[in-house]
Amino acid sequence: EPEVTQTPSHQVTQMGQEVILRCVPISNHLYFYWYRQILGQKVEFLVSFYNNEISEKSEIFDDQFSVERPDGSNFTLKIRSTKLEDSAMYFCASSGGVVTYNEQFFGPGTRLTVL
Amino acid sequence: LAKTTQPISMDSYEGQEVNITCSHNNIATNDYITWYQQFPSQGPRFIIQGYKTKVTNEVASLFIPADRKSSTLSLPRVSLSDTAVYYCLVAPPGNDMRFGAGTRLTVKP
Numbered sequence: 001e002p003e004v005t006q007t008p009s010h011q012v013t014q015m016g017q018e019v020i021l022r023c024v025p026i027s028n029h030l031y032f033y034w035y036r037q038i039l040g041q042k043v044e045f046l047v048s049f050y051n052n053e054i055s056e057k058s059e060i061f062d063d064q065f066s067v068e069r070p071d072g073s074n075f076t077l078k079i080r081s082t083k084l085e086d087s088a089m090y091f092c093a094s095s096g097g098v099v100t101y102n103e104q105f106f107g108p109g110t111r112l113t114v115l
Numbered sequence: 116l117a118k119t120t121q122p123i124s125m126d127s128y129e130g131q132e133v134n135i136t137c138s139h140n141n142i143a144t145n146d147y148i149t150w151y152q153q154f155p156s157q158g159p160r161f162i163i164q165g166y167k168t169k170v171t172n173e174v175a176s177l178f179i180p181a182d183r184k185s186s187t188l189s190l191p192r193v194s195l196s197d198t199a200v201y202y203c204l205v206a207p208p209g210n211d212m213r214f215g216a217g218t219r220l221t222v223k224p
Binding site: 108 | 147149153156157158159160161164202204206208210211212213214215216217
């Protein structure tokens with residue numbers, strides 16, 4: 001069964017450093033998403049991406065964040081200058097081209113720890 | 116996006132049927148109701164989606180009354196492995212989803 005993969009599974013970084021979280025969505029999917037979940041809290045929407053551009057972003061997704069689909073398979077989230085409060089689990093998700101369902105397929109997540 | 120309200124937590128025992136109700140009073144005509152499940156340290160997983168009446172799959176059933184202001188996720192004969200957080204989301208198809216706090220279901224032996 002196809003699945004969304006994410007690397008690394010755990011990233012530790014120093015405050016102020018740049019990090020890039022990587023995702024490989026399911027191959028024939030057209031919509032891509034990033035969410036984050038701070039420990040013990042709810043899943044928070046960050047950004048959605050379709051047709052090589054951001055289609056929607058939340059108030060969390062400020063100028064420190066950017067997304068890119070550098071090739072036909074990867075989807076990345078970059079945090080330019082990490083803050084302590086960026087420590088969270090980051091989930092990538094993708095969904096197919098038939099938009100009759102809200103079924104998004106989530107990856108296993110990257111745990112980001114900012115020291 | 117429609118606001119949803121669901122119980123913070125529920126307890127059940129193995130073998131019982133569990134019903135989790137979600138209120139969404141301001142649901143729009145083009146909104147669908149979707150339920151996700153999340154285990155600790157994992158990403159959410161789609162369970163079921165519906166628009167009206169009843170939907171059933173191999174995992175769960177979803178009951179939606181005629182006014183669509185609420186919905187009930189029914190899990191038949193739960194096991195310990197069904198212990199998870201269950202999220203009710205209301206949005207148009209293909210739209211971005213905003214998760215609430217969800218319902219933490221604990222299944223006891």
